[in-house]
Amino acid sequence: MTRVAVIGNAGGGKSTMARALAAAHQLPYHEVDVFQWWPGWVPAPEDDVRAHIKEILRQDAWVLDGFGPWDTIEERFERADTVILVDHPLWVHYWWAAERQIACATGERVGGPEGCPLAPMTERLFELMWTIHHEVRPKLLELVERQRGAKTIYEIQSPEVLNRFVAEHCSARER
Numbered sequence: 228m229t230r231v232a233v234i235g236n237a238g239g240g241k242s243t244m245a246r247a248l249a250a251a252h253q254l255p256y257h258e259v260d261v262f263q264w265w266p267g268w269v270p271a272p273e274d275d276v277r278a279h280i281k282e283i284l285r286q287d288a289w290v291l292d293g294f295g296p297w298d299t300i301e302e303r304f305e306r307a308d309t310v311i312l313v314d315h316p317l318w319v320h321y322w323w324a325a326e327r328q329i330a331c332a333t334g335e336r337v338g339g340p341e342g343c344p345l346a347p348m349t350e351r352l353f354e355l356m357w358t359i360h361h362e363v364r365p366k367l368l369e370l371v372e373r374q375r376g377a378k379t380i381y382e383i384q385s386p387e388v389l390n391r392f393v394a395e396h397c398s399a400r401e402r
Contacts, residue, residue: 228252228379228396232303233292234367235313236359237352238324240389244313245292247397252290257283259293266342294359297366304370309379311392312371317360319386324352 231254233245242258249256262279265271273296280299283289284306291303304310331345339345345352371380383389 228309229254229288230307231290231309231311232300232307233290233311233313234294234300235311235383236315236317236320236364237356238320238322238327239313239315239383240323240386241311241313242292244383244389244393244397245290245311247393248311249290251397254288254290255283255286256290257292259291259295261340263293263295264340266340268348294363300367301370304374304378307378309381310371310374311381311383312367313383313389314364314368315383315385315389317356320356320360321353324356328352 228248229252231245231248233241233248235241245258246256248254259276259280263271263276276295277299280291280295280303283291284303291307294300328345328349371382374380381392383392
């Protein structure tokens, strides 16, 4: 596990898990949202996002977490030796995202790109989550299926499975 693509809908715990996985395996961690958004939720130019992702993919080791342009998802799946899809039932993603949004509204900083306050984006986030689940997820499942047999695939489909994955793969013990 040296080149790990982590993807899934918002609010599923993927970034927290991906950071812990990277730390446990001493791999560089990269979050697509950090370079996909400029302060104030201004989208970075797509060509810049692609270039940034391509630079990461040229490295020998990485954990790359998030979406970005679709062609970069396909490319990172090709380059990865491990693909982790966080795909809880939609209500779990909504529940956990709501908890995060509430924490942000009360002043707690819970991830996300710098200069991009999460609380004001709640409605947009929930609409995006619906779109990802109903429109993007089927394509993503197909892409994951095409990698089966060629890559190590982890499909995390419940909080319990996520907790087991974290316990087995994200501890700081010697690897």
